[in-house]
Amino acid sequence: MGIAERLWLVPLGFVFVWAQAAAGQVSLVDPKLPSYTPVQGVSGSLKSVGSDTMNNEMALWAEGFQRFYPNVKIEIEGKGSSTAPPALIAGTAQFGPMSRSMKQAERNAFERRFGYQPTALRTSIDMLAVYVHKDNPIRGLTLAQLDAIFSKTRKAGHPVDMRTWGQLELTGPWSGRPISLYGRNSASGTYGYFKEHVLLGGDYKDEVKEQPGSSAVVQACATDRFAIGYSGIGYKTADVRVVPLAVEEGEPFVEAVPENAYSGEYPLARFLYLNVNYKPGSSLDPLRREFIRYIFSRQGQRDVAKAGYYPVPAAIAREELRKVGIEPEF
Amino acid sequence: MTTPVLANRSDPTSSAPVGDSPPSPRSALRGTQSGASLMTRSESVVWLLGGALVICLAMIVGLLSLIVWQGLVTFWPRPVVLIRLADGQAVMGEVVREETAEARTETPPHDVQAQPARRLLLRVGNYELTQEHYRWVSDAQTDGQPAERPAWAVVFERMAWGRFYGFPKAFLIGDDTIAQTPAAVWAAFQKYHSQVRRQWRQRRRLEHDEAGEVNRLMEQARLRLKKFELEHGKDSPQWKAAHAEFETIQEALERRFARIRHDIETIDRWNSRYQLRVETADGRETTLLLKDIVRAYPANRLSWLDRWKIYGARWWEFVSAEPREANTEGGVFPAIWGTVVMTLLMTTAVVPFGVLAALYLREYAKPGLAVSAVRIAVNNLAGVPSIVFGVFGLGFFCYIIGASIDELLFAEKLPSPTFGTGGLLWASLTLALLTLPVVIVATEEALAAVPRSMREGSLGCGATQWQTIRRIVLPKAMPGILTGMILAMARGAGEVAPLMLVGAVKLAPELPVDRVFPYVHLQRSFMHLAFHIYDLGFQSPNSEAAKPMVFTTTLLLIAIIAALNLSAIAIRNRLQRKYEPGHF
8 A cells, every 4th residue: 555545636636626725715625526415314313433533523414414314323533543443243233433434344344244354445644644743843844754763663764763842953942852753543534544654564663642532642742842753633722733745855844734634745644434334326315315415415525624623625526426326416 | 137237337326536436535635735745735636627527618619610610601791892903804803712812923033022922712703704703812912902892793603514604794584685774784784584484493393293204204104114124134025015015105204295395395495585794804705594593693792681681691501502513513402312221221220239238248148258248239330430330331232232122123224233232222231330439338337337236126026137128227227228229320420431432422413312212212312411522622623712611511410410419319218208207
C-alpha cells in the first residue's frame, strides 16, 4: 500500500474549490452533489461501531438522517477503528467507520464468515495533522524528522534521535527542552495510520503518552508548551498550531489546508472509510441504502465539513454509490 | 440459632478510638497529661488525625466548589467585544480567557519581541464562514486600540453550525424587507421568532410522533412478513397471503406518510420566508433563517433581568432538550433519563439479591471454612476493577444470554440484534454485580448489629427462626440495609468504564421509556451522564466549547446522585421512625 494510498485527486477538477476559497466562501461541498430526497418506508435501527476520529462525523450524519426519518434509531459507538471489523463480523453493527483501511487479517476474518469481502466506502477526507502548542515557533518538519521524534526504530532513515526542541533548531527557552510526545492508543486507526505512513512500520517510543481520544491529544498539546502530537484535522482548536510538513528535506513545507489535501500534496491526507457488509450483486435493505445515499448527498457532505473534515467530490461519491449497488442520480 | 460469628465482629457503635488500652482510654490518657512526653499525651496523634480530616475536607470542598463555580458560570451571557486589528481585520466575540505571554511577530520566523503582551481568547463563532470557533487576539496585533462594545452586536444561538456573532441589517418576510435599522429588525425578530419557533415545534411533532408512528407500523408489518417467511418459507401460500396483506398496509401507510410530508413541507415553506440579513464584524453579509435560531440576544444591551432570563432559559434547555451538533450543544435530557432509569433498575436488581445472600450468610450458614471463603470472595469482588465487570457483562449477558434470547424470540429481526448487544438491561445487571459486595457487606454489618438478646427473646417466646428474622431482625436492620443501598446507588451512578462496553453510547436520543408498548425498552442502548462527560472531555471536536459543558454536566450528575441519595435517606429515616416504638 503506502504510496498507493495517497490521494490522487489532482485530475478531479478542483478548480472550483480554489475559486470559491478565493471568493471568501469556504463551502467545499461539490455543487454537483444532489440534495437528499427522502423516500418512504424507511425505519428500524442502525448501529455504528468503530473509529473515534469519525465519531462526530457519524453523529452529525445520524442527526441529519433523523431529520428525514425521525423514527429511525441510530446508535453510535466510537472506541477506535479496530473495534469496527469484529462488530461487523459479529453482526452487532451495520456500519463500521474506520480511519484506516482494513488489514488483510481483518478482511480474511470477514470473508471466512460471509464468503465475500467487506465494502469500504470513501466518505470524506481527513488530514492527519501534527499539533504543537500555539506558541511553538517551529516552521515545519520533514517526515523523517517526525519519524525520529516519535519512533525508536527510525525506519525513515534520520541519522539522530530527536529528543529536544533544540535539535529542531529552536532557540531561546525552547532549545534545551525535551519534546513531550502525545499519541493515540493502539485501538485507534490514527495510531495505525501514523505508524504505517510516518514510522514506516517501526515502533513508537515508550515515552509517547497514549491518549484515549482524538480531542485529548489536542488538549494535551494545548496545555503542554513543549508537546507534539498527532490527531485528525477536525479537532483543531485555537490553542494549538498545525505544523506544516514536507516529504523530503529541502522541499517546501506543505500547510494542512484543504487545497493541499485535494491536490495530494499534503503527505498525510487520507480517506475516512465507512465499512458495510454488502453481498456483491444483492440490493441493500432500504435503511442502509438511504443512509449511504444521505452520506453522499449535499447535506451529508456538508456534515463532513461541519465535523471539520473535507467532503469528497461528486466523482468519488458516484463510484462509492456504485460499489454498493446504488445507481447514482447525478 | 444465632451464630457465634457475631462475637468476633466489632460492634461499630462501641469501637474505641485508641487501640488496646483498658476500658475507658480517654479518661486514662487525660490523667497522665502532666509531665508525660508529647507522644504519650497523644497530642501529636490528635493533630495528625485532625490534620488528615482537614486535608480531606479541603480537597472535597475544593473540588466541589471548582465544579459548582465552573458549572454555574457557563451559561451566563457575557458581553460581546469588537477588536480592530492593525492589519484592518475586525474580530468580534465573547472573551473566554486572558493570558500574558511573550509576543511574537505573526509571520515566520516569529521573532520574540521584548515586551510580553496580553492576549485574549475570543469565541468568534461564524464557523461556516471562518472555519474556527475560537481565536486568540494578542495586544501586539491591535496597536493598542481598545476593545469596543458595539451596541447592536447580537449573539445568535443556532440549531446548526454553533453561534453567530453579527449585526442585524434587515428583516425579510419572503421578498419583502420589513425592517432595516437594527432596532426595527430586533423588534421584528422578537415579534416573529416565537411564532416561527412554535411552527417549528409543530413540525417536529409531526415528524416525531406522526411520521414516527407510520414508520413504526411499517416496520411492524415488515417484521410480521419476515416471520411468515421464517415459519413457512418464502412462496408458501401463507406467505403469499401475508405478503398481500403487507402490501395493502404498506400502501395505506405510504399515503398517510405522503400527507404528513406535505404538511411538513408546507410548514417549512412558511417558516423559511422569515429571514434575517446579518453582517459580521469584518463586513461579510449572510442570511439566517429564523427557524434555525434557537435564541438571540443583543449582548451589550441586556439588563440584569434579561441576563437572568437568558441564563435560566439556557439551563432549562440544557436539562430538557436533546443534544445537537454531535453532543456539543443542546441539552442532555436523554442522558439524565438514562442515568436515572439505569440506576433505579440496578438498585432493584442488586438489593434483593444482596440482602438474601447476606441473610443466608449471617443467619443460616454454619460458620466455618466455607462461609469465610465466601465472605473473602465477596470482599475481593469489591476490589475487582470495574472494567473487568464490563468485559464480563459483554461476554456473558450480551453475547451469551442476549444472543440466545434473540434466537428464541426475535429471530425475524436478525441479523440486527435486539438483546444481543449492549443495552439498558445488561448495563443495569452488570452494575448490579459490581455493587453487590457493597450491599452484602452493609447488610451483614446491619444484621450483626442487631443485639443477640432480641433474637434470643424472640426465639424464647417460641418464634421460629424465619419469624424472628422477619419480625425482629430485618426491621431492626432495615436502616443499615438501606445505607448499603444508598452506597450502592452512589457507586453505580458514577461508574462509567463498564457502561462503555455494555450499552452506554454517544448518541441515543430514543428514551428507554416511552409511550409505545411495552413502554420500558430494556434492550435499547442509552445515554449516560458520566459517559457524556467522558465524551465531551475527550472526544469533542470543539473541545474549547465542550470544556465548560464538562463542568455543567458534572454538576448535574452530582446533583442527580445527591437527589437520589437524599430520597433514599428520607425513606430510611421514615423507616427508622416507624420501627422506633418497637424498640425495647
